[in-house]
Amino acid sequence: MAAGNDVVSVRRGGRTERVKMFAHIVWRSIAVRSGRLGIALAAIVVGAAIVSALTSLYLDISIKMSQELRAFGPNLIISPRDAQEAAGQPRGADEALLRAAIAAVPAERRVGGSPYLYGLVRLDLGNAVLMGADLAQLHAISPYWQVDGAWVSADFDDRNAMVGRRLAQSMELAPGKTVTITGAGGEQARVTVKGVMDTGENEDNQIVVNLSLAQRLLGLPGRADFAMVSVAAQGPEADAITAEIARRFPALNARPIRKVSENDGQILQRIEGLMALIAAIILIITTLSVNATLTAMVTERTPQIGLQKALGASNRDIVAQILAETAAICLVAVLAGLVLGFGLAQLLGQAVFGAWVTFRPVVVPLTLGVSLLAALAAAALPVRGAVNVVPARVLRGE
Amino acid sequence: MSDTIPRPLPSASVASREKVISIDNLTKAFGSVRALDNVTFDVFAGEFVAIMGPSGSGKTTLLNILSLLDVPTGGSYRLDGIETARLAEAEQVVIRREKIGLVFQQFHLIPYLTAVENIMLAQYYHSMADRGEALEALDRIGLADRADHLPSQLSGGEQQRVCIARALINDPALILADEPTGNLDEGNEERVMGLFKALQASGRTIVLVTHNPDLGARTDYVIRLQHGRRIA
Numbered sequence: 001m002a003a004g005n006d007v008v009s010v011r012r013g014g015r016t017e018r019v020k021m022f023a024h025i026v027w028r029s030i031a032v033r034s035g036r037l038g039i040a041l042a043a044i045v046v047g048a049a050i051v052s053a054l055t056s057l058y059l060d061i062s063i064k065m066s067q068e069l070r071a072f073g074p075n076l077i078i079s080p081r082d083a084q085e086a087a088g089q090p091r092g093a094d095e096a097l098l099r100a101a102i103a104a105v106p107a108e109r110r111v112g113g114s115p116y117l118y119g120l121v122r123l124d125l126g127n128a129v130l131m132g133a134d135l136a137q138l139h140a141i142s143p144y145w146q147v148d149g150a151w152v153s154a155d156f157d158d159r160n161a162m163v164g165r166r167l168a169q170s171m172e173l174a175p176g177k178t179v180t181i182t183g184a185g186g187e188q189a190r191v192t193v194k195g196v197m198d199t200g201e202n203e204d205n206q207i208v209v210n211l212s213l214a215q216r217l218l219g220l221p222g223r224a225d226f227a228m229v230s231v232a233a234q235g236p237e238a239d240a241i242t243a244e245i246a247r248r249f250p251a252l253n254a255r256p257i258r259k260v261s262e263n264d265g266q267i268l269q270r271i272e273g274l275m276a277l278i279a280a281i282i283l284i285i286t287t288l289s290v291n292a293t294l295t296a297m298v299t300e301r302t303p304q305i306g307l308q309k310a311l312g313a314s315n316r317d318i319v320a321q322i323l324a325e326t327a328a329i330c331l332v333a334v335l336a337g338l339v340l341g342f343g344l345a346q347l348l349g350q351a352v353f354g355a356w357v358t359f360r361p362v363v364v365p366l367t368l369g370v371s372l373l374a375a376l377a378a379a380a381l382p383v384r385g386a387v388n389v390v391p392a393r394v395l396r397g398e
Numbered sequence: 399m400s401d402t403i404p405r406p407l408p409s410a411s412v413a414s415r416e417k418v419i420s421i422d423n424l425t426k427a428f429g430s431v432r433a434l435d436n437v438t439f440d441v442f443a444g445e446f447v448a449i450m451g452p453s454g455s456g457k458t459t460l461l462n463i464l465s466l467l468d469v470p471t472g473g474s475y476r477l478d479g480i481e482t483a484r485l486a487e488a489e490q491v492v493i494r495r496e497k498i499g500l501v502f503q504q505f506h507l508i509p510y511l512t513a514v515e516n517i518m519l520a521q522y523y524h525s526m527a528d529r530g531e532a533l534e535a536l537d538r539i540g541l542a543d544r545a546d547h548l549p550s551q552l553s554g555g556e557q558q559r560v561c562i563a564r565a566l567i568n569d570p571a572l573i574l575a576d577e578p579t580g581n582l583d584e585g586n587e588e589r590v591m592g593l594f595k596a597l598q599a600s601g602r603t604i605v606l607v608t609h610n611p612d613l614g615a616r617t618d619y620v621i622r623l624q625h626g627r628r629i630a
Contacts, residue, residue: 312495
């Protein structure tokens with residue numbers, strides 16, 4: 001008798017044809033409902049744009065915050081009053097004098113402080129700026145540095161150094177590698193790179209060693225260019241401390257680098273949480289909107305789902321089609337959302353930080369993943385409705 | 399008892415063939431209401447059988463069970479040698495797509511797929527879509543030139559012929575037609591019935607549900623239902 005099983009062997013085509021047919025069904029189904037699905041598309045575009053913008057900001061915010069929080073770092077600079085070097089006088093100021101000035105800042109207000117000495121040195125692969133500082137204080141003064149490896153935390157440690165990110169790239173240095181530093185007078189020291197720091201500032205191009213080693217390499221024993229102090233004070237109190245140093249050390253000039261605003265810092269810290277909250281709310285709204293659209297869509301196409309089942313479609317076929325339609329819409333919406341989101345991130349970056357936000361590739365899979373999850377979660381109930389369609393009823397128009 | 403109702407003897411050629419449908423004391427109850435009550439009959443390969451009866455007689459329930467869209471509460475239904483009452487839902491789906499071709503009164507074509515794509519959809523759920531074969535099927539029912547038309551661009555008669563081509567495309571053991579001419583004018587009704595007769599001549603087994611006695615008279619025999627019972 002005539003039975004269906006022999007049909008397969010004579011049909012032309014294979015898996016590719018099945019995939020093409022599936023893609024065609026999905027495409028036609030989307031195209032015919034473009035008006036209604038436009039609402040879901042718009043909802044996902046908005047959701048993806050917000051997620052993408054906030055993720056870009058979130059990833060950039062630590063750098064931006066570091067720049068903002070620089071005000072919390074060294075906010076008082078103490079330098080020689082007369083920068084002009086007298087003939088025969090070594091440059092800078094007496095290290096001991098600078099340390100005394102640092103010590104003049106009340107201990108309960110002093111977060112950290114160090115004399116600094118800078119000079120040009122030669123490394124294995126080229127020249128670089130050397131920074132000498134009190135390494136035990138550096139972390140306290142510049143907590144915003146992001147260090148790959150470890151900080152050099154002992155001031156007496158003259159065998160380890162820290163290298164700025166850009167300098168490390170150009171000199172092929174990384175934590176654990178050694179480098180020979182040669183001063184202008186031929187003095188040499190071989191040090192191990194303990195950490196590579198990302199500061200977003202000039203230090204990215206510098207190599208940092210302890211002050212005494214820097215003095216030996218630069219031929220400036222007991223000298224420093226200036227001192228920087230991180231003072232936990234603001235307003236009149238900070239001004240009083242500055243004035244007191246100026247009074248007690250007439251050879252030195254003390255001035256604030258920047259007025260500190262603790263409130264600014266706190267607000268910046270809260271922005272991360274706020275962004276996460278906004279993203280979550282937008283995603284919930286997106287999910288609800290997509291859910292409403294898909295539910296209406298499944299209700300509208302109930303007769304077709306019933307017919308497909310009557311023709312032999314399994315529940316898996318029906319679920320696959322609805323999820324593929326949802327995923328396809330989501331993909332298009334995420335692409336549009338990413339473009340919009342990056343623009344939005346620039347607007348927010350300018351408004352909040354006064355800076356452009358860097359494009360970070362990780363935003364793409366992250367936004368796609370989050371948007372897909374939201375859209376598929378939104379599709380869960382409609383899919384269940386589709387699976388529960390009883391063909392015998394809907395084909396009779398019940 | 400329904401099994402006492404005599405059934406027309408099949409012709410010698412039919413008798414030598416196997417049973418496509420074997421219904422034995424089939425019952426379907428919705429609560430205390432018996433939509434089908436101990437219905438028994440067989441349909442042999444190559445037969446063209448009509449199921450007739452007034453509204454509420456159980457025709458639709460019987461058709462749903464025959465097409466594996468519903469399950470009986472009692473009795474047995476063997477389709478092409480397979481006892482279907484004990485099949486899991488997923489197994490019923492497989493049997494339905496491989497052994498049954500459905501023709502509907504309302505045609506039920508997917509509105510956003512063309513005529514040929516509607517046929518390919520049945521191929522797709524069965525095994526794989528083959529446009530060439532689907533076009534040949536359209537050609538056989540005289541609609542080759544309408545292959546790329548959407549259902550809304552086809553007349554009722556043309557839509558029903560596409561529906562029939564779709565039902566046949568997987569070479570099913572059984573064609574179940576539910577009031578296939580109910581929405582057609584006289585000319586198209588004649589055309590569709592001619593198509594069914596041609597299909598029967600080529601060895602197909604067809605069960606037709608209809609209100610129309612004239613159509614019933616053109617089948618091999620009629621199974622009459624009343625209040626869920628077979629009366630003839």
